[in-house]
Amino acid sequence: MSKIVIVGGGFGGLMTAKALKGANDEIVIIDKTNYHLFQPLLYQVATAALSPGDIALPIRAVFSKFTNIKVILDEVVSINRTERKVILRDGEIGFDYLVISIGSRHSYFGNDKWEANAPGLKTLGDALLIRERILMSLEKAEKEDDPVKRKKYLTFVIIGGGPTGVEMAGAIAEIAKRTLMRDFRNFKPSDTNIYLIEAMPMLLNNYPQELSVKAQNDLAGMGVELKLNTKVTDVNSNGVETDKGLFETKNIIWAAGNSVSPLLGSLDIKLDRAGRVYVKKDMSIEGDPNIFVIGDAALFFDEKGKQLPGVAPVAIQQGRYVGKIIKNKTVPQNRKSFHYVDKGNLATIGRAKAVADIHGLKLSGFIAWVAWCFIHIFFLIGFRNRFRVMGEWGWYYITFKHGIRLIVGKDDDDLK
């Protein structure tokens, strides 16, 4: 009976644990939150389309019936390889096998002070913060009689043209250009501006070019103003400064860069600039075949030498792969290399609008959107959540109403 410690309850950690079903081992999952989060739908919480409870599930509820799995809510402070234990803020736990699946945070490329004005979108807390800021900004615009001041509240700037940036821009455009009309008296949808800023000449750089172009046209048609080839030079309380000028706004969302928690530094091995671990072909780290790093925290190059992207399917497949190795106690020389099966890319742009590249089949518009809906419902964890999300989307599709427009924050500043 081995002691297996899994750090992180995201896709990678969850799938590792599930693959260990029936193993005669003692398994501990440690996470600093008590829930598994379905990150691909996080932007829908940030834009008031879904509730936190729709896309999150307590990790211990997922493993209710796995009596050999213990779930611990705590933060890992460091890893002691010599003594084979992880140090928690509140204790320590020994291990024979360790799986590190801690995901990534957004990164400001060294400009951490930008965060205060330009929150990123990785956790439920992030999503609720962004939701409250967007809603509060509209409330302030409703009260502001000076059109110049009002403009700042009605301008939204999204930095980064990857899938998150595209999805956020589309969702904000739907709120600001459509659902507003009925509910506010002091401004019109045409008073709002949504800018999507990207340093490269194209959105969705990982997608086939025709889909990138399609996404650009869709967003432009929804009223999003694309600012390509535009480099951000500063972010402050005035707005976003770029090499093409200043965008004055109170609403900035950061969707531009990722980095991994400094925790990996305690492994004392080579990391890349974003803090990721160079893993071996079996996802283990150099010189330690029973410590694995998977998901966003791992840097893995496939057979063609291409770096795998930080997306959910990669973490899921790596989790299953590593779980199997540990369950079977496969020794290093008998481990087959991890092989990623790329099933394609999907991004939604708005109601009945999406782009998809599924096994080379390029889809867009309504069909891509339906495919996107079904695939996301299918991969959501928990039957109840599937049912709820389906209900919400059906409701939204029919009524154009965003349901969860609540400002609950206790921050008194919100009212100032």
Place this chain on the structure above:
Amino acid sequence: MSKIVIVGGGFGGLMTAKALKGANDEIVIIDKTNYHLFQPLLYQVATAALSPGDIALPIRAVFSKFTNIKVILDEVVSINRTERKVILRDGEIGFDYLVISIGSRHSYFGNDKWEANAPGLKTLGDALLIRERILMSLEKAEKEDDPVKRKKYLTFVIIGGGPTGVEMAGAIAEIAKRTLMRDFRNFKPSDTNIYLIEAMPMLLNNYPQELSVKAQNDLAGMGVELKLNTKVTDVNSNGVETDKGLFETKNIIWAAGNSVSPLLGSLDIKLDRAGRVYVKKDMSIEGDPNIFVIGDAALFFDEKGKQLPGVAPVAIQQGRYVGKIIKNKTVPQNRKSFHYVDKGNLATIGRAKAVADIHGLKLSGFIAWVAWCFIHIFFLIGFRNRFRVMGEWGWYYITFKHGIRLIVGKDDDDLK
């Protein structure tokens, strides 16, 4: 065309505004949150059974189609009767008619320092705080190996045996005695203690005696330990001190007293000890027939000289009544007295358990619970919320699973 200002978007304010449908007046609703909250189900958010978005709806969404109604998110600081205007934190608004429907907060009978350890349950923020504290306490118990220390995390004390206290105690008993079993490894349901403390000799004092007794038996059967005739003398970080001894706990919920915001002091009229306004038979205040106070903030005595309780049906009926007077510009001498139609009392104790007194018909057990469910779904605002809540209850009834067990709080202390 008159200017009508409604302060508060709870039941009273909402119903006043709805009764003004079609009025040729300019209506402004001011609330310090952006949502209408269905308070009778708030305890279900606090106990992780429902999401905030299930029982709250943006006020401006309720009035999307009422183009003569403007909704303002702001806090009223004071009321200037002479100049006929309300002073906001962020501006001021004049009125011809004023309706004050600001509800109540919980009150600690002069011991405000108790609040830090014994939060009450009036707002969504309160409910989320209580939810996170309960869940975090169970997480800490799972990590705590010392049984004495663990006991404090597994003890829950509810102060106050009215409907809120009874409903909270029942809901916590269901979590702690039932749904826990599957998800935690370090303690058993029998390790948990739930105390309900009440100073009077009986729970649910406003109910017929046989229903109070029934509720007491139901709660005891679910594992709640009733401490009647017990007076709280202090609340601190150790627990609750009473005239019958100390209850050591980290989990205290206050459901014992109410008081109204000091805002009413600025009206410069007679208030009772809880800060309520003595209103006239038409809900207007002494000497000012166009200023009305309704709901929990009003002190109204019916034909028999009985004081109306602070419950939703009273606020709803008063809102409709006042809305009609204002719509018709009925002069004081032509106003009929407000008459409350008491349709009865309902409180739920747990799954398939409730007590109801409907027009003198006394129900308990499953039938009362079904009646409770239907009446609450019926009065919930918004079709979408009705659908969601029904779905959640059906799901819970079948699976015994509490859905929304998320700890999202940003407070770093939570992990300590």
